[in-house]
Amino acid sequence: MAESIEIGLAPEGVQSLALKRANRHGLIAGATGTGKTVTLQVLAEAFAREGVNVFAADIKGDLSGCAAVSDPPPAWASARATEINMPLTPEAQPVVFWDVYGELGHPVRTTVTEMGPVLMGRVLEATDAQEGALTIAFRLADDWLNEGKNEGLLLDLNDLRALLTYLSENSEDIGKKYGLVTPQSIAALQRKVLQLEMDGADRFFGEPAFKLEELTRVRPDGKGTINVLASERLVQSPRLYSAFLLWLMSELWEELPEVGDMDKPKLVFFFDEAHLLFRDASKDLINKVEQVVRLIRSKGVGVYFVTQSPSDIPETVLAQLGNRFQHALRAYTPTDQKAVRAAAQSFRANANVDVAKEIQELNVGEALVSTLDVKGAPTPVARTKVRPPNSQVGPILPAQREALMKANTAGRAYEKSVDRVSAHEILSKRAAQLAEAEAREEEREAREKEATKASRSRSGSGGATRSRSTRSSSRTTPLERQSGRVASGVFNTIVREVMRGILGTPSRRRR
Known part of the structure; x- marks a missing residue:
């Protein structure tokens, strides 16, 4: 040599x-x-x-x-x-x-999770406020992964978009733990993710990862x-x-x-x-x-x-x-x-x-x-x-x-993309289940309201009072309904604690 x-x-x-x-x-x-x-x-x-x-x-x-x-x-x-x-x-x-x-x-x-918040913020040309919202999104996803929840798997841009939507819809509760997230910042990030996707970058984010x-x-x-x-x-x-x-x-x-x-x-x-x-x-x-x-x-x-x-x-x-x-x-x-x-x-x-x-x-x-x-x-x-x-x-x-x-046989292994269950699928399913549950709740309340009217006409105010009491005790808040639901299915992904390095990329890869 x-x-x-x-x-x-x-x-x-x-x-x-x-x-x-x-x-x-x-x-x-x-x-x-x-x-x-x-x-x-x-x-x-x-x-x-x-x-x-x-x-x-x-x-x-x-x-x-x-x-x-x-x-x-x-x-x-x-x-x-x-x-x-x-x-x-x-x-x-x-x-x-x-x-x-x-x-x-x-x-x-590569996956969105592997890219990390610092580099994703640069790709999206995020402002300071938007970078803050993106950092909170990644921290929430990392915490979910540490708890063994596949909701934290950010593989492609669909997953990132789904997580940002979740942040927007639950900003008040998330803000109490992670910090304030404004709807304006989330909306701006959503638009930038869409533009990135239109530019063809969606092909870069996904699996199998390089x-x-x-x-x-x-x-x-x-x-x-x-x-x-x-x-x-x-x-x-x-x-x-x-x-x-x-x-x-x-x-x-x-x-x-x-x-x-x-x-x-x-x-x-x-x-x-x-x-x-x-x-x-x-x-x-x-x-x-x-x-x-x-x-x-x-x-x-x-x-x-x-x-x-x-x-x-x-x-x-x-x-x-x-x-x-x-x-x-x-x-x-x-x-x-x-x-x-x-x-x-x-x-x-x-x-x-x-x-x-x-x-x-x-x-x-x-x-x-x-x-x-x-x-x-x-x-x-x-x-x-x-x-x-x-x-x-x-x-x-x-x-x-x-x-x-x-x-090059090694390179051909990357030709076909893989789309496994991740944040997009799980959060979308959860949102659909929540919407369905709220629709059933509204339908039930409508039936109770009709029943109350009928009861009032038969029994007077006393019956109405008991009906209101019964209806009130059966209601749950949206937060209680949200926290009470977990994604269905059995996840076989083994997740280790996410530790991020200098540029926000995970220090240890998940296999």
């Missing part, structure tokens, strides 16, 4: 990335069209070749090329390989395709697997895109065991269009992201953010990214010029490189590179001609993608 992967050639020599320090995270930045995607592909295929699994969001479809051999390679790739004396060795890497919408990859789902083992599976041939998330459509819903990737990163942190520093990472996680994660994010959310990024390296996971400018990443997170690949930046405005200066100051100085100047003069396929060496120290920045990929540059054909999907 190699100790490092080659990035390209600089005047100072070959630039490489030490596998032992690949879990110290990284940044790939640069203006549109400067070569960020090719750099990402070079890193992804190199990691896979060395037995490191990769997860990457594919915004344009180009990363699918990792699954095919470029035959013949494009002229620019051959010319660059010759120029830097790094011959091409055409080779495809193992690739598995995933897609939230189940169109360009195997379906990837298993993290898919990302850490070890291949018998020793290679790593490149897991490609088809994101051309997903990125059009920025909140869902960023929340999904953040959920996945959080799940990895919660579920993977501590391994410390390994000779190579278990998984490298590429977060493309990273600015979407931090846009309009609250300070609290940014702090939580920074905490996850800081701690997840001890689980053997490296996180690499891909974006246009380093200024897209909050400084507290940027400080955690030890491996830097900076493509050209354009300084057309004072804000752009400030971003250039900030980027230049983040590199370890090199007397032969004027970073602030050269960062604006880089050609397509060139980058200022600084990585951590084996001892953990950043290498001096070097103007590097990035090597071309050994796999195909550009997307593969639909028929090739389909053939790869059919060959």
Whole structure:
């Protein structure tokens, strides 16, 4: 096994990335069209070749090329390989395709419960008041689960909608225990859930839920697997895109065991269009992201953010990214010029490189590179001609993608959705039973009223008094009727206590 992967050639020599320090995270930045995607592909295929699994969001479809051999390679790739004396060795890497919408990859789902209130609030673009109502809804569901009640199973958006309706109808009683919930907040959340459903996100929430083992599976041939998330459509819903990737990163942190520093990472996680994660994010959310990024390296996971400018990443997170690949930046405005200066100051100085100047003069396929060496120290920045990929540059054909999907038996297990009994079915049945009971109660009271009139005409006021007394004693309040009913049926789901982690996702999964 190699100790490092080659990035390209600089005047100072070959630039490489030490596998032992690949879990110290990284940044790939640069203006549109400067070569960020090719750099990402070079890193992804190199990691896979060395037995490191990769997860990457594919915004344009180009990363699918990792699954095919470029035959013949494009002229620019051959010319660059010759120029830097790094011959091409055409080779495809193992690739598995995933897609939230189940169109360009195997379906990837999670449950509403697993997503948690923090990330669901971000997906729904909830206000502070609405986030409070959502937190109460999740707490109520968690309490029900802890009591062994399937009413707390929030699997899909129908379940969330049913729970919000329950909160609205019982807000006074729930407010006494959990806090005030206003009808306005619930109504607004209901509308946002409906909009999310209309955008197609209902396909993401449900079962079978995505298993993290898919990302850490070890291949018998020793290679790593490149897991490609088809994101051309997903990125059009920025909140869902960023929340999904953040959920996945959080799940990895919660579920993977501590391994410390390994000779190579278990998984490298590429977060493309990273600015979407931090846009309009609250300070609290940014702090939580920074905490996850800081701690997840001890689980053997490296996180690499891909974006246009380093200024897209909050400084507290940027400080955690030890491996830097900076493509050209354009300084057309004072804000752009400030971003250039900030980027230049983040590199370890090199007397032969004027970073602030050269960062604006880089050609397509060139980058200022600084990585951590084996001892953990950043290498001096070097103007590097990035090597071309050994796999195909550009997307593969639909028929090739389909053939790869059919060959992946593990992925086919997610093709058919499962809709088991959960909050929606149970609360809907309970509401129907309650409505039926109230209808019977009203009918009974009507009959009593008729009987009372008849009794008055026969016996006078004395009989009426006894009738009113009898009717009064037989009535029950709506709260008593509600609390007196329990969902029918036998539930075979084994539920353990729900404990939520940094981002509100459960710390222990329910099987």
